[in-house]
Amino acid sequence: MSKPRILLADDHALVLEGFRRILEGHYELVGTVEDGRALLEAAKTLQPDIVILDVSMPLLNGIDAAGQLKKICPNAKIIVVTMHADTDYVRSAFEAGASAYVLKRSAVDELEQAIRAVLAGHSYITPLITKEFVDVFLSKGSEKLGGLTQLTTRQREVLQLLAEGRTAKEIASVLKITSRTVEFHKAQILGHLNLQTSADLIKYALTHGIVSPS
Numbered sequence: 001m002s003k004p005r006i007l008l009a010d011d012h013a014l015v016l017e018g019f020r021r022i023l024e025g026h027y028e029l030v031g032t033v034e035d036g037r038a039l040l041e042a043a044k045t046l047q048p049d050i051v052i053l054d055v056s057m058p059l060l061n062g063i064d065a066a067g068q069l070k071k072i073c074p075n076a077k078i079i080v081v082t083m084h085a086d087t088d089y090v091r092s093a094f095e096a097g098a099s100a101y102v103l104k105r106s107a108v109d110e111l112e113q114a115i116r117a118v119l120a121g122h123s124y125i126t127p128l129i130t131k132e133f134v135d136v137f138l139s140k141g142s143e144k145l146g147g148l149t150q151l152t153t154r155q156r157e158v159l160q161l162l163a164e165g166r167t168a169k170e171i172a173s174v175l176k177i178t179s180r181t182v183e184f185h186k187a188q189i190l191g192h193l194n195l196q197t198s199a200d201l202i203k204y205a206l207t208h209g210i211v212s213p214s
Helices: 013-023 036-046 062-072 087-096 104-119 130-138 146-150 153-163 168-175 179-193 198-207
Strands: 005-009 028-033 050-053 077-082 100-103
Touching: 005 013, 005 036, 013 028, 013 104, 028 036, 036 050, 036 062, 050 062, 050 104, 062 077, 062 087, 062 153, 077 087, 077 104, 087 100, 100 104, 153 168, 153 179, 153 198, 168 179, 179 198
Parallel strands: 005 028, 005 050, 050 077, 077 100
Antiparallel strands: none
């Protein structure tokens, strides 16, 4: 019987190496990438059974990448392994298509358990935050995401790249659109989020976990 094929995505080489040590021998590791856009390209080519990804990645964060992955690899199971214990991140991850959510501090003990769960068709949330997440999920839901729900996929992509300090020309190159279109999206984002300046955009992106403070 063939081993499940796993694609790893994290922008820290030491984390990728740690995952490799945990998983090698039990699974087929088909690739490692360090940003969200490289992840989408690799997934398109490799068609893995499982994608293990972080939330905070350059170029395209893990939540938005997960949403696009479900279109590229509809049968792949997505496991989020991250430092973020906030239930808003958990909720967003599952809404984007993730099947499991594990904290990095407990990954050594829980990652294989999460993999077994998703391969069996189940979901997995680290016990460290399960109760709090269930309470939030059964309530009216999170208001923390605020205006993000008003943004299109493209606008969220532009927002992240702007928050990373990239110029309109650089963003146009990454997204394969024109600089004028980037500026149009920026104006739309500012309007939707009721913000005024680029500094406001950066602060908003940091607050909502679209980019990492590091």
